[in-house]
Amino acid sequence: MILREFQGASQLSDVIYTCPMHPQVRKIGPGSCPICGMTLEPLVPATDTGPNRELIEMRRRFWVGLPLALVVLVLAMGYHVRALSAIADASWSAWIQFALASPVVLWCGWPFLVRGVKSVSRRSLNMFTLIALGVGAAYLYSVAAVLVPQAFPADRRDAHGQIGIYFEAAAVIIVLVLLGQVLELQARERTGGAIRALLKLAPKIAHRVTDDGAESDIPLEDSRVGDRLRVRPGERVPVDGIVESGASSVDESMLTGESMPVEKIVSARVVGGSVNGTGAFVMRAEKVGHDTLLAQIVTLVTAAQRSQAPIQRLADQVAGWFVPAVIVVAVAACGAWLVWGPAPALPHAMVAAVTVLIIACPCALGLATPMSIMVAVGRGAQAGILVKNAAALERLEKVDTLVVDKTGTLTEGKQRWPG
Secondary structure, X not given: OOEEEOOOOOXXXXXXXXXXXXXXXXXXXXXXXXXXXXXXXXXXXXXXXXXXXXXXXXXXXXXXXHXXXXXXXXXXXXXXXXHHHHHHHOOOHHHHHHHHHHXXXXXXXXXXXXXXXXXHHOOOOOHHHHHHHHHHHXXXXXXXXXXXXXXXXXXXXXXXXXXXXXXXXXXXXXXXXXXXXXXXXXXHHHHHHHHHHHHOOOOOEEEEEXXXXXXXXXXXXXXXXXXXXXXXXXXXXXXXXXXXXXXXXXXXXXXXXXXXXXXXXXXXXXXXXXXXXOOEEEEEEEEOHHHOHHHHHHHHHHHHHHOOOHHHHHHHHHHHHHXXXXXXXXXXXXHHHHHHOXXXXXXXXXXXXXXXXXXXOOHHHHHHHHHHHHHHHHHHHHOOOOOOOHXXXXXXXXXXXXXXXXXXXXXXXXOXXXX
16 A cells, blocks of 8 residues: 655645655655655655755764763763773762763754654654664653652662663664664665766757757757757767657667667667767657656666565564564563562663663664665666666575577677777
8 A cells, every 4th residue: 555645745746755665655745754764765866966964964963972972981881990980980970971961862863752753653663663762761761860869769779879870871872873874874875876877868958940940959858759859969869769860870888788889860769868979860759758768767776776575575574563572572571570570679670671672673674675775776777787676686696697698798888809
């Protein structure tokens, strides 16, 4: 079932966004996936997208949070280092950790907390649910330990007379998740660059020739089927069509891999994105816009990137059960410590529940397969290799022999003399 959120769209030409992990999600305009919480991306990348704002924002949050989290970690682990034990024992150490961890959790980790809350409201639990629960529980527990220590039983204090706090766990988890988001967005940016490179093969303008011989430059998107278009020497063919007059040689290596130009005379077919040689000709447009062969190649690449391999569907099923199972285990651990745990029961139960929520985050399980498919298909597109779908890519791992018939040609797109 395709999830659609077209409400509020101002016009039909608005950009459609989809989720890289759940291609069935469709939404007009940017936003987050209602299933996994990931940021949506355009269904078809544009040639000029500008800087990736999400990548810039995540990178900024990461570099702000990293030094703060490291200081908090040093203060928290000072008990284990003789040179830092005096600092860790200081009464103000907990307050410093509170002051430094708060911006990490509340500002650097704010996007993850929002996604976690949305996952609960949408009844679609995902990895951000566990991140929000684990980090939120560790942070709030530690805040209570700092602000109202008298609310905790006396035997909850450690050998140094202090109540255990977990600011370093909350801060470090946020920074690690931010690092994962930055790496993921960088990989997606590089993969999108391969598709944008394909889109840039088509020229931005076309030379329309009227019946009386007058010529005018028009944007490529304004070209229509039946238009007569002039292709000058050295230019790229704008759309698919047939040569009406003139002759030239055209480099079609972007399609065939053959570096030798192909002679084009009257009635010969030309493909949009191929490079004209030294001659000039007038062609009649037969396929424009999304109907051109180049546009279909771009569509094939984007569809292959978002297709699901059989192993990915298995991973999605496991992740779908894993998140609620972790929550159930955390609740069960809390209840067990309340009933059978040593006194004081409540602090021990809270620590057990928080521990389960913090360590059980299926980020790698949910992201590894779709990211590997996305990167592999994108790198293949850069090398001129088109992958039909993720299932074919998965089966390719078992291939150990490549058979090419007598008419098949494997080239590098450039001439080279043997030897």
